[in-house]
Amino acid sequence: MQSTILKKVRYIRVDGGLISADERIIRETVLKVMADGRHLVSAMIVAAMEKEYAAGYLYVQGIIKGAADILSxxxxxxxxxxxxxxxxxxxxxxxxISSSLVVRKEDVFRCVRAILKSPVFRETESVHSAGLFLDGKEAVSITEDLGRHNALDKVIGAGLLKDVDFSRTLAASTGRQPAEMILKCRSAGIPVIATKGVPTSMAVELAEKAGITIAGLVRRDAMTVYSHPERIE
Structure with missing residues (x-):
């Protein structure tokens, strides 16, 4: 997988002298999503899990009700x-959000740690990671992308194609959590989102109204719960 999303380039490093060497960097590509001949969106993504991205985008936008609406x-x-x-x-x-999901705080830490193990991130430090976890335990999908929103679309699409009950899932994501991320979770019906970053004020307001738990600054053995703490045991 890494060979398809990373590209080797030659570079010159200036550090007390000139050093010529090779480095692998993220291969950025444009993906145009067409539905029955109609152009929906063009996104700059990491070239992996394109089908999942397309399915997730269609679902989050409300264009489809489920995977059964997709013929191919x-x-x-x-x-x-x-x-x-x-x-x-x-x-x-x-x-x-309509969900009775309650997750253990230990599982929140475990889910965030799981998405931070990306070998692509360790090598390039230039991607965001996202993961979808059933009941805050079982990994449905973990992936990386240039933008946190694209990565979230991909794991939502993976869950859709696997017929996962989103009301029983936790989404983990890197980076800050703006309103757009909460809107995607609300659209998919995901009740818990966890991140090592922080949400924006609008994200917290949306989450509070929608019934979504935001656990931010999830690091080591501490976290800050910004909305609906009753979902974390």
Whole structure:
């Protein structure tokens, strides 16, 4: 996998002299998502899990109700060509999360640690990681991307294609958590998001209204719970 998303380049380092060497850096690519011939979005992504990204994007945007609405996804020449059921119904996105999920604080720490083990991040320090965990324990998917929002779309798409019950999941993500990340979780029905970063004020407001728990600054054995602490045991 790393060979497809990393590219070797020659560079000159200036550090008391000139040093010529090779380094592997992230291979950035554009992915155009087409649904039944209609252009939906063009995203700059890491070229991995393109099908999952397309499925996650369609689901988060409310274009599909589930994986059954997708007839096929073909990735070719940087295009995700999606064919959808003609008689599908557009999904109504709820403003509130319906979930009885409660996770242990130990599992929150474990999920965040899991996404920080990315060998791509360790080598390049230029990607965001995201993960989706069933009941805060079982990893459904862990991936990396240039943007935290793309990485979240990918793991949501992976969960969708695996027919996961999103109301029983925890999403872990690197970096700060702006409102866009909370909106994606609300759209998918994910009740808990954990990060080693921090949320914005608007993100906290949205999460509080939607019934989403944000656990931020998850580091070592400490965290800050910004909304709905009752979901963490």
């Amino acid at each position: 996804i073909e990735i070719k020449n940087n295009i995700a060509d999606v064919r959808l059921k003609e008689d599908r119904e557009k999904r109504t996105i709820s403003e509130n």
